[in-house]
Amino acid sequence: MPGLWLVLIVLALAIAGYVIGRQRALQSGGGNSRALHSLPRFYGWNVAIKVLLPAFIWLAVWSLVQTIIVEKTVSGIIPKEEITIGLEGEDLDLALKVIDANHSLRMAEMRRTAEGLNYLIAADLLTEDEAQNLTLDKVDVEKLLKDAGQVVTGEIIAPVLKASQRKLALDKRADIMKSIFIIGVALAFFIYSVLQSHKDYRARNSVEFMILGLLVLMACIAILTTVGIVLSLAFNTVEFFSIYNWTDYLFGTTWSPRSGAGTHQPLGLLPLLWGTLYISIIALVVAVPIGLFAAIYLAEYASPRVRGFVKPALEVLAGIPSIVYGLFALITVGPMLLDIFGNSGIGIMPGARSVMTAGLVMGIMLIPFVSSLSDDIINAVPQYLRDGSYGLGATHSETIKQVILPAALPGIVGAIILAASRAIGETMLVVFGAGAAGKLSGNPFEAMTTVTAKIVSQLTGDADFTQPEVLVAYALGTTLFILTLALNFIAQRIVNKYREQY
Amino acid sequence: MYDVPNTERDTTVNDIKISANKVQVYYGEKQAIKDVDCEIQDKTVTAFIGPSGCGKSTFLRCLNRMNDTISVCRVEGSINLDGEDIYDKRVDPVQLRAKVGMVFQKPNPFPKSIYDNVAYGPRIHGLFKTKAELDDIVEKALRRGALWEEVKDRLGDPATGMSGGQQQRLCIARAVATEPEVLLMDEPCSALDPIATAQVEELIDELRSNYSVVIVTHSMQQAARVSQKTAFFHLGNLVEFDDTSKIFTNPEDPRTESYITGRIG
Known part of the structure; x- marks a missing residue:
C-alpha cells in the first residue's frame, strides 16, 4: 500500500512540524510565550498546515493527471478494429458510435484485468516479472484471475492483456515518482516553515489566511461538482435531442418506449409530466x-x-x-x-x-x-x-x-x-x-x-x-x-x- | 371643530380613572410588586419612575392585564377601572386592552403598510362601517400622533421602513386609533434620539386632553417635563406618589430624595 504509506509519512511530517515549529518559536522568544507575536500553537499549526495542504493538493492533482496520461498511452494498444469503409452519413455515425462504445468496454476490461493482476502480485501469487511476461497461449489468464476471486466480465483478448500489463508497468514507475515528488514537496515546505518559526513571524495571521483558503477550496468543490452534474446532464440531453425530435418529446402525448425501435417511437413528455404534477398537487x-x-x-x-x-x-x-x-x-x-x-x-x-x-x-x-x-x-x-x-x-x-x-x-x-x-x-x-x-x-x-x-x-x-x-x-x-x-x-x-x- | 380651551387642559383635579388596592404580583415564587395602592386620574399624565427592576413596568402591565400572556405571572389585590374590577372573571382581557391601550419600549410596528398599522385596531373592533369612515379614523389617529403631514402621501409604504421616532409615533397613533380611555407607555422614548423624544413628549402632552396617560420612564427630566403626577417605585414598593412638582422639589421619603438627586439607582 504505497499510497497509504505516503499519506502517513506526510502526516508524520506535519505532526513533527507542529512540535518543532512551536518549539523553535518558543526558543526564539527565550521560552516566554508572551514575547511571541502569536500563541505558540499557531506556530505549530503554521508548519503543520504548510506541510499538509500543498502535499495533499499535489497528491490529488498528480493522481488525476497520472490516470489520464496512462489511459491515453495505453488506449492506443487496444485497436479500434471495426471496418468503416463504405459507410456514409447516419450509418457511418452509428458505426463510429458502436466502435467507440466497444472500445470503451475493452478499456474497462483492461482496467479490471490490471486490477486483477495487481491483486495477484499483492497476494504473492505472481511476481511482477511473471505478471509482465504472461501471455495468453501459455497461461489461462481468465482462470487465474477467477480462481483468485477477481471479476472477469468479458473475454480477455491479447491486446487487452498487453495493455493492462503496460498500464501496470507505467503506474508502477509513476507511483515511485509520485512518492518522491510528494515527500519532496512536504519536506521543502517543512524546512521552509520551520525556518519561518521565529518570534516575530505573524503565525496567527498566516494560519487564518490558510484556513480562509481551505474554506474557499471547499466552497469551490461544492460549486464545481454541481456544475459538473449539470454539464453531464446537459451533454447527454443534447445527445438525445440530436437523435430524437424535440417537439415529439416536449409535446408528445403518448409514452411507450420500445427497445430497439430507434427514433420512431413515442417518447412524449406530457403524460409523465401530468402524472408528476397531478400527484404532487394532491400531495x-x-x-x-x-x-x-x-x-x-x-x-x-x-x-x-x-x-x-x-x-x-x-x-x-x-x-x-x-x-x-x-x-x-x-x-x-x-x-x-x-x-x-x-x-x-x-x-x-x-x-x-x-x-x-x-x-x-x-x-x-x-x-x-x-x-x-x-x-x-x-x-x-x-x-x-x-x-x-x-x-x-x-x-x-x-x-x-x-x-x-x-x-x-x-x-x-x-x-x-x-x-x-x-x-x-x-x-x-x-x-x-x-x-x-x-x-x-x-x-x-x-x-x-x-x-x-x-x-x-x-x-x-x-x-x-x-x-x-x-x-x-x-x-x-x-x-x-x-x-x-x-x-x-x-x-x-x-x-x-x-x-x-x- | 374647535380648540379645547387652555383652562380646561390645565385642570388639576380630575376624576379617578384607575384605582389599585393592595396589588401583589408574583413571577413564580418571586414577588415583584408588594402592596401597591395607587390612584390614577383622568386626563392626567402619571409618570412611574424608579431604578431598573423596581417593578414599575410590571405594575404598568397589570393595568391592562398584559401580564396574562406570561404564564408564570400571578396578580393579587384589586385594580378598578371606572369602579369595575378588571381582574373580575367576567371581564374579557381582550376588551379591556381595547380600552387601555399600550405603547412599548421598542417601536413595534407590524410588518404592514402605515395605513394597515393604524387601521389594525379599528378593523378588529369593528369601529367603522364604510371605507371612508376608516380613512377618516386613520387620518385622525395619524394627526393625533403628529405624523400625518409626514406620511400622508405614502400611507401604503411599509411601516418598518420609517425612522425610529416615526415608528414610535405610529405606534402611538395605532394605539389612539382604537379610541382607548387610558394609554400606557412603557419607556416610549428609550430607543429614540433627543429630537424624536421631544416630538413624542410634545405628543404626550397633547394626548392628555383626551386620555389618561401613564408613562414609565428612566429619565427623571422626562418625568418632570411631561407628567403632573409621579410615582416612585423601589424594590417592588410604591414609595411615594404625589404631584410631580412636589416629588421633584420636596419629596417626603428619603429614598425618593436619594433617587432624584442621583444618590441611588
Missing part, C-alpha cells in the same frame, strides 16, 4: 393544510409538555424512508381506496395503484416537512409583534391570522416550495403507489406514472446508451431539474413581493 393539498395547522397549534397553543411530545413524534414521520411509505401505499391505502372507489364500490378505480393512492401517501410523507419548518418560522416571529397586537385588544387567533402568519409568510412559502420540490423528485413511493403506465387522464383514481419513475425504468437492465429510449432518461432528468429550478425562482419572486419584513 400538497393533503400536506399543506395539515402541516400548517399542526405547526400553528404547536407553536402558538400547545403547552411545552405537549410540544415536547408531539414535535418529535411528527419528526419521526420525516425519518421513515420513502420506500416504507411506498409499501404503505401499496398494501394499505391502495386496497382501502379500492374498496370505496373500485368495482365493488363506486366503480371509477380500476386498480389499487393510482394517482390518488400515491398522492395521499406522499401528502402524509410531506406533513412533517411542512409542519416542522413552519413551526420554526412561526416561533421566530418576535414577541414584540405579538405584544403589540395584544396591546391593541386583539385576541390570540386574530394576532395569529393578521400579524404572525403574514410575518411568517415568506418562510412558510419556502417550506411549501421545499415540500413541492420533494414531491416532484420523489421516486420510490411513486413506483409502488402510482403505477407504471404513462397516461393523460383527469381521473385521479387511474394509474399513472411520473418522470422520476420512468427515469428509473429506462435505465434499469441492459442499457444501450446509443438508443433514444435510454438517453431520454437524461432529457427527463433535465426537465425535472428545470422544473424545480423554475419553482424555486417563482417562489423567490412571490416571497419578495409579499414579504412583510420584521
Whole structure:
C-alpha cells in the first residue's frame, strides 16, 4: 500500500512540524510565550498546515493527471478494429458510435484485468516479472484471475492483456515518482516553515489566511461538482435531442418506449409530466393544510409538555424512508381506496395503484416537512409583534391570522416550495403507489406514472446508451431539474413581493 | 371643530380613572410588586419612575392585564377601572386592552403598510362601517400622533421602513386609533434620539386632553417635563406618589430624595 504509506509519512511530517515549529518559536522568544507575536500553537499549526495542504493538493492533482496520461498511452494498444469503409452519413455515425462504445468496454476490461493482476502480485501469487511476461497461449489468464476471486466480465483478448500489463508497468514507475515528488514537496515546505518559526513571524495571521483558503477550496468543490452534474446532464440531453425530435418529446402525448425501435417511437413528455404534477398537487393539498395547522397549534397553543411530545413524534414521520411509505401505499391505502372507489364500490378505480393512492401517501410523507419548518418560522416571529397586537385588544387567533402568519409568510412559502420540490423528485413511493403506465387522464383514481419513475425504468437492465429510449432518461432528468429550478425562482419572486419584513 | 380651551387642559383635579388596592404580583415564587395602592386620574399624565427592576413596568402591565400572556405571572389585590374590577372573571382581557391601550419600549410596528398599522385596531373592533369612515379614523389617529403631514402621501409604504421616532409615533397613533380611555407607555422614548423624544413628549402632552396617560420612564427630566403626577417605585414598593412638582422639589421619603438627586439607582 504505497499510497497509504505516503499519506502517513506526510502526516508524520506535519505532526513533527507542529512540535518543532512551536518549539523553535518558543526558543526564539527565550521560552516566554508572551514575547511571541502569536500563541505558540499557531506556530505549530503554521508548519503543520504548510506541510499538509500543498502535499495533499499535489497528491490529488498528480493522481488525476497520472490516470489520464496512462489511459491515453495505453488506449492506443487496444485497436479500434471495426471496418468503416463504405459507410456514409447516419450509418457511418452509428458505426463510429458502436466502435467507440466497444472500445470503451475493452478499456474497462483492461482496467479490471490490471486490477486483477495487481491483486495477484499483492497476494504473492505472481511476481511482477511473471505478471509482465504472461501471455495468453501459455497461461489461462481468465482462470487465474477467477480462481483468485477477481471479476472477469468479458473475454480477455491479447491486446487487452498487453495493455493492462503496460498500464501496470507505467503506474508502477509513476507511483515511485509520485512518492518522491510528494515527500519532496512536504519536506521543502517543512524546512521552509520551520525556518519561518521565529518570534516575530505573524503565525496567527498566516494560519487564518490558510484556513480562509481551505474554506474557499471547499466552497469551490461544492460549486464545481454541481456544475459538473449539470454539464453531464446537459451533454447527454443534447445527445438525445440530436437523435430524437424535440417537439415529439416536449409535446408528445403518448409514452411507450420500445427497445430497439430507434427514433420512431413515442417518447412524449406530457403524460409523465401530468402524472408528476397531478400527484404532487394532491400531495400538497393533503400536506399543506395539515402541516400548517399542526405547526400553528404547536407553536402558538400547545403547552411545552405537549410540544415536547408531539414535535418529535411528527419528526419521526420525516425519518421513515420513502420506500416504507411506498409499501404503505401499496398494501394499505391502495386496497382501502379500492374498496370505496373500485368495482365493488363506486366503480371509477380500476386498480389499487393510482394517482390518488400515491398522492395521499406522499401528502402524509410531506406533513412533517411542512409542519416542522413552519413551526420554526412561526416561533421566530418576535414577541414584540405579538405584544403589540395584544396591546391593541386583539385576541390570540386574530394576532395569529393578521400579524404572525403574514410575518411568517415568506418562510412558510419556502417550506411549501421545499415540500413541492420533494414531491416532484420523489421516486420510490411513486413506483409502488402510482403505477407504471404513462397516461393523460383527469381521473385521479387511474394509474399513472411520473418522470422520476420512468427515469428509473429506462435505465434499469441492459442499457444501450446509443438508443433514444435510454438517453431520454437524461432529457427527463433535465426537465425535472428545470422544473424545480423554475419553482424555486417563482417562489423567490412571490416571497419578495409579499414579504412583510420584521 | 374647535380648540379645547387652555383652562380646561390645565385642570388639576380630575376624576379617578384607575384605582389599585393592595396589588401583589408574583413571577413564580418571586414577588415583584408588594402592596401597591395607587390612584390614577383622568386626563392626567402619571409618570412611574424608579431604578431598573423596581417593578414599575410590571405594575404598568397589570393595568391592562398584559401580564396574562406570561404564564408564570400571578396578580393579587384589586385594580378598578371606572369602579369595575378588571381582574373580575367576567371581564374579557381582550376588551379591556381595547380600552387601555399600550405603547412599548421598542417601536413595534407590524410588518404592514402605515395605513394597515393604524387601521389594525379599528378593523378588529369593528369601529367603522364604510371605507371612508376608516380613512377618516386613520387620518385622525395619524394627526393625533403628529405624523400625518409626514406620511400622508405614502400611507401604503411599509411601516418598518420609517425612522425610529416615526415608528414610535405610529405606534402611538395605532394605539389612539382604537379610541382607548387610558394609554400606557412603557419607556416610549428609550430607543429614540433627543429630537424624536421631544416630538413624542410634545405628543404626550397633547394626548392628555383626551386620555389618561401613564408613562414609565428612566429619565427623571422626562418625568418632570411631561407628567403632573409621579410615582416612585423601589424594590417592588410604591414609595411615594404625589404631584410631580412636589416629588421633584420636596419629596417626603428619603429614598425618593436619594433617587432624584442621583444618590441611588
